[in-house]
Amino acid sequence: MTAVTGSQLVGDPVDRVDGPLKVRGAAPYPSDVRYPGMAYAALVQSTIAAGTISSIDTAEAEAAPGVLAVLTHENIPDLAEAPLTALGSPPRFPLQDDRIVHHGQHVALVVAGTSGQAAAAARLIRIGYQETPAILDIADPDAPVVTNPWGLESERGDVAAGLASADVVCDETFTIAAETNNPLGLFATVARWDGDRLVVHDSTQWPMMERRTLADVFGIPEDDVRVLVPYLGGAFGAGLRTWPHTILTALAARIVNRPVKLVLTRPQMFTSVGHRPETVQRVRLGATREGRLVALDHEGTSTIGTEEANLEPITMGTPSLYACPNVATHDRQVRLNIPNPGPMRAPGTAQGNFAIESALDELSYAVGVDPIELRLRNHAEVQPGSGLPWSSNALRECYLVGADRFGWAERSAEPRSMRDGTELVGYGMAGAAYHWYQTPCRVRISIGRDGTAHVRSAATDLGTGTYTVTTQLAAELLGLDVGRVRVEIGDSDLPPAPQSGGSGLMISLGNAVHDAAATMLQAFIDAVAGDEASPLRGRRPNEVAVHEGRIHLVADPSAGETYAEILARHGLDEITVDGEVQPQPPAGMAPAGAFAAHFVEVRVDEDLGLLRIARVVSAVDGGRILNEKTARSQITGATVMGIGMAMLEETVFDPSGRIANATFGDYLIPVNADVPTLDAVFVGEPDKSTPIGIKGLGEVGIVGVPAAIANAVHHATGRRIRSLPITMDRLL
Amino acid sequence: MEIMRSSDVDVELTINGHKRELRLDSSVTLLDALREHLDMTGTKKGCDQGACGACTVLLDGRRVVSCLVLAAQCGGREVTTIEGLAPDGALHPVQQAFVRHDGLQCGFCTAGQIVSAVALLDEGRTGSDEEIREFMSGNLCRCGAYPNILAAIREVAGTGGE
Numbered sequence: 001m002t003a004v005t006g007s008q009l010v011g012d013p014v015d016r017v018d019g020p021l022k023v024r025g026a027a028p029y030p031s032d033v034r035y036p037g038m039a040y041a042a043l044v045q046s047t048i049a050a051g052t053i054s055s056i057d058t059a060e061a062e063a064a065p066g067v068l069a070v071l072t073h074e075n076i077p078d079l080a081e082a083p084l085t086a087l088g089s090p091p092r093f094p095l096q097d098d099r100i101v102h103h104g105q106h107v108a109l110v111v112a113g114t115s116g117q118a119a120a121a122a123r124l125i126r127i128g129y130q131e132t133p134a135i136l137d138i139a140d141p142d143a144p145v146v147t148n149p150w151g152l153e154s155e156r157g158d159v160a161a162g163l164a165s166a167d168v169v170c171d172e173t174f175t176i177a178a179e180t181n182n183p184l185g186l187f188a189t190v191a192r193w194d195g196d197r198l199v200v201h202d203s204t205q206w207p208m209m210e211r212r213t214l215a216d217v218f219g220i221p222e223d224d225v226r227v228l229v230p231y232l233g234g235a236f237g238a239g240l241r242t243w244p245h246t247i248l249t250a251l252a253a254r255i256v257n258r259p260v261k262l263v264l265t266r267p268q269m270f271t272s273v274g275h276r277p278e279t280v281q282r283v284r285l286g287a288t289r290e291g292r293l294v295a296l297d298h299e300g301t302s303t304i305g306t307e308e309a310n311l312e313p314i315t316m317g318t319p320s321l322y323a324c325p326n327v328a329t330h331d332r333q334v335r336l337n338i339p340n341p342g343p344m345r346a347p348g349t350a351q352g353n354f355a356i357e358s359a360l361d362e363l364s365y366a367v368g369v370d371p372i373e374l375r376l377r378n379h380a381e382v383q384p385g386s387g388l389p390w391s392s393n394a395l396r397e398c399y400l401v402g403a404d405r406f407g408w409a410e411r412s413a414e415p416r417s418m419r420d421g422t423e424l425v426g427y428g429m430a431g432a433a434y435h436w437y438q439t440p441c442r443v444r445i446s447i448g449r450d451g452t453a454h455v456r457s458a459a460t461d462l463g464t465g466t467y468t469v470t471t472q473l474a475a476e477l478l479g480l481d482v483g484r485v486r487v488e489i490g491d492s493d494l495p496p497a498p499q500s501g502g503s504g505l506m507i508s509l510g511n512a513v514h515d516a517a518a519t520m521l522q523a524f525i526d527a528v529a530g531d532e533a534s535p536l537r538g539r540r541p542n543e544v545a546v547h548e549g550r551i552h553l554v555a556d557p558s559a560g561e562t563y564a565e566i567l568a569r570h571g572l573d574e575i576t577v578d579g580e581v582q583p584q585p586p587a588g589m590a591p592a593g594a595f596a597a598h599f600v601e602v603r604v605d606e607d608l609g610l611l612r613i614a615r616v617v618s619a620v621d622g623g624r625i626l627n628e629k630t631a632r633s634q635i636t637g638a639t640v641m642g643i644g645m646a647m648l649e650e651t652v653f654d655p656s657g658r659i660a661n662a663t664f665g666d667y668l669i670p671v672n673a674d675v676p677t678l679d680a681v682f683v684g685e686p687d688k689s690t691p692i693g694i695k696g697l698g699e700v701g702i703v704g705v706p707a708a709i710a711n712a713v714h715h716a717t718g719r720r721i722r723s724l725p726i727t728m729d730r731l732l
Numbered sequence: 733m734e735i736m737r738s739s740d741v742d743v744e745l746t747i748n749g750h751k752r753e754l755r756l757d758s759s760v761t762l763l764d765a766l767r768e769h770l771d772m773t774g775t776k777k778g779c780d781q782g783a784c785g786a787c788t789v790l791l792d793g794r795r796v797v798s799c800l801v802l803a804a805q806c807g808g809r810e811v812t813t814i815e816g817l818a819p820d821g822a823l824h825p826v827q828q829a830f831v832r833h834d835g836l837q838c839g840f841c842t843a844g845q846i847v848s849a850v851a852l853l854d855e856g857r858t859g860s861d862e863e864i865r866e867f868m869s870g871n872l873c874r875c876g877a878y879p880n881i882l883a884a885i886r887e888v889a890g891t892g893g894e
């Protein structure tokens with residue numbers, strides 16, 4: 001078929017196509033790559049948070065067994081500046097001078113014959129520091145503050161007047177601890193030079209950006225850089241920058257003239273690849289006695305490194321959330337001597353939602369309106385501000401279907417009114433929205449004489465299911481069985497694709513596949529244009545359809561022939577076409593991202609303050625769902641991360657700026673026993689903003705979960721916790 | 733700082749039924765011996781501190797985190813890794829169940845989860861969902877595939893569940 005029928009909202013639950021490889025341990029991750037003669041690198045990091053290096057003695061390390069090189073700021077060559085990206089200026093390259101701006105900053109790289117030799121020699125480097133006072137507290141009055149760093153502040157209507165006219169005003173402050181992405185896969189780089197050509201296997205979500213960065217830094221053409229990442233052990237945003245350790249590893253490989261591998265240690269994963277910044281938010285809601293919003297003022301403050309940029313759009317989505325005439329947003333970033341933050345699943349939005357959806361729950365109690373009814377009264381039927389109709393919006397259905405599946409009607413509104421033995425029971429909910437995002441993407445598809453299709457693009461699969469849903473979509477659009485489509489991604493030599501990020505990859509790649517599939521059909525029709533033997537000669541694309549690799553007339557399915565027959569008769573090995581998409585928000589409508597409503601039951605042991613999540617129900621509008629199984633995994637997996645954000649995760653900086661809990665023994669993420677049954681259901685209809693009708697699903701699953709949990713905790717205990725994580729001490 | 737000098741040792745390992753003779757530094761872990769000396773990269777390093785379970789292997793049939801076991805301690809003992817669970821090309825029932833129930837996303841923790849699950853079944857720790865959850869809690873999954881991992885193990889154990 002060349003057009004998505006749209007008749008099927010939820011696609012087949014096809015097993016993950018890379019599943020068999022992964023369950024055998026046979027999928028090659030960057031840290032698995034090995035070359036003959038490969039050397040190993042180990043990083044040395046600063047033990048102060050601010051100051052300068054006064055001396056660095058590498059003699060003993062250089063003399064240690066197996067050591068090939070020691071790179072420091074005193075001996076590395078000048079490198080060019082990395083380029084700007086859509087996420088702003090590149091990470092600061094640390095070895096350019098003797099300055100230290102955060103604890104855990106890279107100060108040296110040791111290269112040796114084995115990983116053990118490199119790690120042992122790294123401990124022999126002696127560094128003297130001239131320490132200066134570090135700024136480490138988001139509330140420190142000496143910390144530089146950047147106002148409106150990304151130009152995202154906005155106002156519509158008159159918020160001050162709206163608040164003054166409101167019957168009820170809620171004015172509260174919400175804080176969320178810093179968190180660390182902590183994918184299970186340690187970030188790894190293997191770099192190899194072949195003359196002036198550089199091949200890098202790296203833990204990245206964005207091979208094309210990394211290719212451009214490395215080309216710029218080393219002053220070589222982009223075509224001479226190849227970035228490979230067919231499999232990636234998670235990233236959750238940590239792979240959206242080209243980090244200094246990647247550049248250092250490539251530099252080391254050039255210096256020692258051998259392939260070099262660097263695998264970060266788990267503690268280095270806390271300091272080297274970004275983290276979700278600590279945030280403080282103030283929300284002021286004004287409403288009528290009936291709970292109709294008349295004013296919403298949202299101020300978000302996040303931490304940032306002293307000299308770097310990070311896009312943390314805490315309030316960006318706020319103006320579009322609810323039908324409210326007066327809305328203002330304010331963004332601030334506070335510069336600290338910390339490793340620079342970076343994107344972590346639903347950056348900004350996850351935090352902004354916690355504050356807004358918690359505040360709405362408070363409003364629901366202030367006006368005595370059920371939390372779902374309150375949201376329905378303020379539902380944005382059209383996009384607030386523009387007044388445009390949404391390209392799709394089933395948020396109302398999310399509330400209602402979710403409430404029904406959860407059994408919301410059994411909730412008694414009064415806090416502390418539900419109990420089971422020694423446990424207080426709480427029901428809480430929150431709505432969620434994640435913004436629409438699409439970006440240019442290309443794909444190349446070949447159909448060969450064996451009747452199979454080969455789909456190629458420089459995209460990535462972080463576990464999100466890119467391989468699987470691209471296979472399914474291409475199979476559907478090309479009229480082939482899933483087993484006859486092979487998808488190749490994770491290679492910057494393939495047609496350019498955007499990052500896996502912002503829930504924007506599949507809507508970009510999927511529509512590029514849609515474009516390529518239409519071109520493919522035209523190419524086969526063109527191939528038989530002068531072919532009197534072909535029943536397809538002279539036909540237009542809309543007169544034919546493809547089923548199981550056979551193109552036939554719509555009007556007469558018996559008249560047709562297969563891709564393979566056409567290729568064979570014309571002496572062609574294959575036909576190859578390119579597809580492309582440019583982001584084109586549709587005219588006359590507001591492009592909508594995904595929506596969701598999360599419902600949570602918590603249990604709180606009254607004596608011990610122990611919080612347990614008993615169950616979660618999520619109703620999600622993701623537009624058309626390509627694969628029910630992998631889509632559900634995206635939602636429930638993100639929900640697990642939301643549970644971590646709500647009750648466990650906190651990156652702790654000690655008074656010296658050192659991260660005090662940089663191990664999995666100390667930084668707690670949810671384990672199997674923390675996670676109950678998670679129910680996810682999909683509602684809505686295919687989205688009208690693009691031909692394939694899908695919306696990104698990678699992030700909406702975490703947005704709203706922390707607020708739903710905090711709201712449930714309030715319902716269970718009567719305590720309004722405005723600070724995450726909700727640890728035991730906060731419930732005693 | 734004085735670095736303790738280590739020395740090379742000869743070790744004969746039995747890995748997935750095959751004898752392998754290695755000369756390696758006495759400080760090399762079983763995990764690094766597998767990954768860096770034998771090029772068996774199915775077993776993953778997620779923390780190197782015994783806290784994530786990605787490197788789980790069976791040592792004489794019991795699950796261990798191979799980052800906390802020295803290769804030199806494994807002479808004469810049977811090591812089973814993810815590569816040894818099923819004959820070439822085939823999948824162990826637990827591996828099949830993980831695919832069917834989507835008990836993985838990025839796949840990095842998966843080898844450790846599956847080896848751990850195979851041992852769990854032998855240990856008889858699959859009597860209830862709570863028991864499976866508790867005894868699989870040494871294997872972290874950041875993608876959050878836990879409910880699907882539970883479903884996969886429950887199916888192989890035949891314990892029904894919820």
